[in-house]
Amino acid sequence: MLRASVRADLPVLRTVDGHHAEVPFLLTADMFGGLPIEVAGGDISDKVGKPVAELHRHEVAELYLLVSPSPGGARIEVTVDGATIEASSPSVVHVPAGALHRFVTLEAEPGSCCFGILIAGPLH
C-alpha cells in the first residue's frame, strides 16, 4: 500500500541572495525524496509597492505564479534584464535562467498570492 506523507513545518525560512528578508519556502528540492522544483512566496496583499528583493539572478529559471480570489485582483510589475512587463492574476511569468530580475506588487486584494517556482533542469 502506498502512503501519503505530509510536511506541515512550513514555511522553511532561507536566506537568499538579493532578498531583503528570509524567504519563506513551501517546497524545497530535498523534500519527498527529491523534487525538480522549489516553491517560495505566498501572500502579497501587504506588499503593494514593497519589493521583496533587489534585482538579482540565479542559474535556474523562475516562474511567478500570480493568483487572487477575483480575476484581476492582483497585479505585479516584473523587471527582467531591464525590460518591464505587467501581469494580472491569474497569470504566470517566466523569468529565464540567468536573467537579472525582480517583481513589485502593484495591486493585491486580500488573499492574493505570488509564488516563485524555481525550475531545475537543462531546458530552462
Added chain:
Amino acid sequence: MLRASVRADLPVLRTVDGHHAEVPFLLTADMFGGLPIEVAGGDISDKVGKPVAELHRHEVAELYLLVSPSPGGARIEVTVDGATIEASSPSVVHVPAGALHRFVTLEAEPGSCCFGILIAGPLH
C-alpha cells in the same frame, strides 16, 4: 538580453479522468519550452465538503499545496490507498505515483487555495 514571457490565458481547462468537472490548470507541461511539472486547482473556499474528484490514480506523483491567508485557515482530508490523513494550511501532502487518491476540503477561509502539483520524473 533575456526576456520574460507571460501566460495570461489562464486557467487552461482540461478533462481529467475521475474529476467531476473540467480541471483548471495554471501550468501545463508544454508551456515555456517544456516544464517538469503541471499545476492545477486554486480557490477552495466554496468547496467545503465537495470533493472535486472521485478516487483516481495517475502515473505521476502529486503534491497538494495547501495555503490560506491565516495559518490553519484551511484543512483538507486526503485519502491515499484507503488511508486518510488530515492537513492544515500551510502544508504539502505528497501522493505517491500510482496511488488511489482524492482530497476533500474540511474548512477553508476566504482566499484559501489547494494546488495539485503533478511531478514528472523517475523519482516519484
